[in-house]
Amino acid sequence: xxxxxxxxxxSFGPELPAMFDGVKLAAVAAxxxxxxxxxxxxxxxxxxxxxxxxxxxxxxxxxxxxxLTKDYVPPLLWGKxxxxxxxxxxxxxxxxxxxxxxxxxxxxxxxGATATFDLFEALGDHSTGxxxxxxxxxxxxxxxxxKYIRTFVDHSQRRGYRCAVLNHLGTLPDVELTSPRMxxxxxxxxxxxxATYVKQAFPQTLLVVVGFSLGGNIxxxxxxxxxCNQERVLCCVxxxxxxxxxxxxxxxxxxxxxxxxxxxxxxxxxxxIVRSHSRSLLDMKSSPxxxxxxxxxxxxxxxxQIDESIMxxxxxxxxxxxxxxxxxxxxxxHNISVPLLLINSSDDPLVHRSLLAIPxxxxxxxxxxxxxxxxxxxxxxxxxxxxxxxxxxxxxxxAIVEYTDAVCHWGEExxxxxxxxxxxDAYLEGVVTVSG
Numbered sequence: 261x262x263x264x265x266x267x268x269x270x271s272f273g274p275e276l277p278a279m280f281d282g283v284k285l286a287a288v289a290a291x292x293x294x295x296x297x298x299x300x301x302x303x304x305x306x307x308x309x310x311x312x313x314x315x316x317x318x319x320x321x322x323x324x325x326x327x328l329t330k331d332y333v334p335p336l337l338w339g340k341x342x343x344x345x346x347x348x349x350x351x352x353x354x355x356x357x358x359x360x361x362x363x364x365x366x367x368x369x370x371x372g373a374t375a376t377f378d379l380f381e382a383l384g385d386h387s388t389g390x391x392x393x394x395x396x397x398x399x400x401x402x403x404x405x406x407k408y409i410r411t412f413v414d415h416s417q418r419r420g421y422r423c424a425v426l427n428h429l430g431t432l433p434d435v436e437l438t439s440p441r442m443x444x445x446x447x448x449x450x451x452x453x454x455a456t457y458v459k460q461a462f463p464q465t466l467l468v469v470v471g472f473s474l475g476g477n478i479x480x481x482x483x484x485x486x487x488c489n490q491e492r493v494l495c496c497v498x499x500x501x502x503x504x505x506x507x508x509x510x511x512x513x514x515x516x517x518x519x520x521x522x523x524x525x526x527x528x529x530x531x532x533i534v535r536s537h538s539r540s541l542l543d544m545k546s547s548p549x550x551x552x553x554x555x556x557x558x559x560x561x562x563x564x565q566i567d568e569s570i571m572x573x574x575x576x577x578x579x580x581x582x583x584x585x586x587x588x589x590x591x592x593x594h595n596i597s598v599p600l601l602l603i604n605s606s607d608d609p610l611v612h613r614s615l616l617a618i619p620x621x622x623x624x625x626x627x628x629x630x631x632x633x634x635x636x637x638x639x640x641x642x643x644x645x646x647x648x649x650x651x652x653x654x655x656x657x658x659a660i661v662e663y664t665d666a667v668c669h670w671g672e673e674x675x676x677x678x679x680x681x682x683x684x685d686a687y688l689e690g691v692v693t694v695s696g
Contacts, residue, residue: 271637307426308332309632310329311623314347317599317670318627318665324662329614333644339645340607341638355651355652356652358410362423375427375454382422383417386668393468397476399472399655400474429443430534439544440576445587477589483587495664509564523562527560541570556569564580605637640658
């Protein structure tokens with residue numbers, strides 16, 4: 261049997277350490293490559309891609325809103341990853357969250373449900389001297405106590421805005437249901453009740469309508485389904501919505517960009533909300549939900565399965581397809597005539613890029629619509645910061661208030677010999693796309 265003597269082994273001496281060093285170097289390089297790819301560190305900061313028609317309003321807004329034309333700079337080490345932005349938003353919300361002081365209001369709905377919203381007064385005068393109220397619709401399963409809502413409300417209050425924030429039906433743990441239904445993807449009844457209350461309680465106020473994620477769908481549907489809903493509305497801002505649940509349904513079940521995992525996480529959150537109200541949903545008279553329906557909900561692994569089991573039944577839809585078709589704002593949004601800002605992020609893992617053709621096409625056709633697509637931000641993240649720790653106020657918060665301020669000042673021109681409606685009707689033809 262052959263063997264190596266000491267002389268043979270010594271001949272490998274110089275090569276072995278060098279070989280091991282090479283393996284270590286290759287491993288480090290591989291890890292760094294994965295980190296750079298996963299964190300998207302090679303991507304550079306850039307301004308949003310803005311699509312709008314070339315009109316007097318759009319020119320004024322782009323001039324008055326530098327955030328729409330300047331670089332959005334996310335935190336250097338992790339902010340260019342849409343997944344990290346999305347997960348941090350879901351788990352952390354915001355940092356150093358303020359605690360604005362508001363008053364909770366309870367409003368009866370015609371079907372016996374009780375809508376609730378929180379009202380926060382402005383902490384100073386608005387720059388125009390006007391009375392302006394932001395009516396805000398949070399995202400899926402959210403309410404006024406969520407950190408991102410509290411941060412946005414505090415920032416808006418300090419800029420002179422009164423804020424009214426809807427609490428989606430069934431989302432507050434200490435508020436019982438008074439009818440056998442919860443919030444749904446596109447039901448506008450609770451938001452309409454809040455907006456009507458604000459208009460009646462503050463006859464001089466003008467409204468700014470703001471919706472986040474699912475809330476963006478609700479506010480755009482609300483404004484578009486009845487033109488009377490746009491009375492006394494200055495503008496509308498929608499952030500990170502998907503525009504068409506029917507078109508998004510298949511993409512939300514795909515593993516691309518881990519959407520299936522996000523779907524499962526959202527379904528788990530919905531199941532917690534449903535479980536907390538299961539007895540109320542079962543015990544109320546004329547409830548469309550039975551034990552078998554709830555059993556299917558608790559076994560569900562996707563939002564679509566929950567929508568099929570109970571959500572569609574709250575409003576009598578025969579199928580989840582009909583539910584998604586009728587509840588999506590894509591069929592109503594073209595009826596909105598007030599200035600409308602639609603914000604999405606190109607690295608949002610929840611909203612498939614194919615859905616972004618909807619706002620881009622709308623902005624190319626409608627003179628009042630501006631579509632801003634950021635390169636980074638994830639789903640509702642939009643964190644800003646230099647290296648690691650994000651700022652308390654996000655790019656999204658600042659952009660909404662800056663756009664709203666600009667619209668308010670644009671509206672001032674109606675006191676200078678030209679009405680706001682005249683300005684809207686005087687839009688020029690053409691489409692302009694501003695890209696970084």
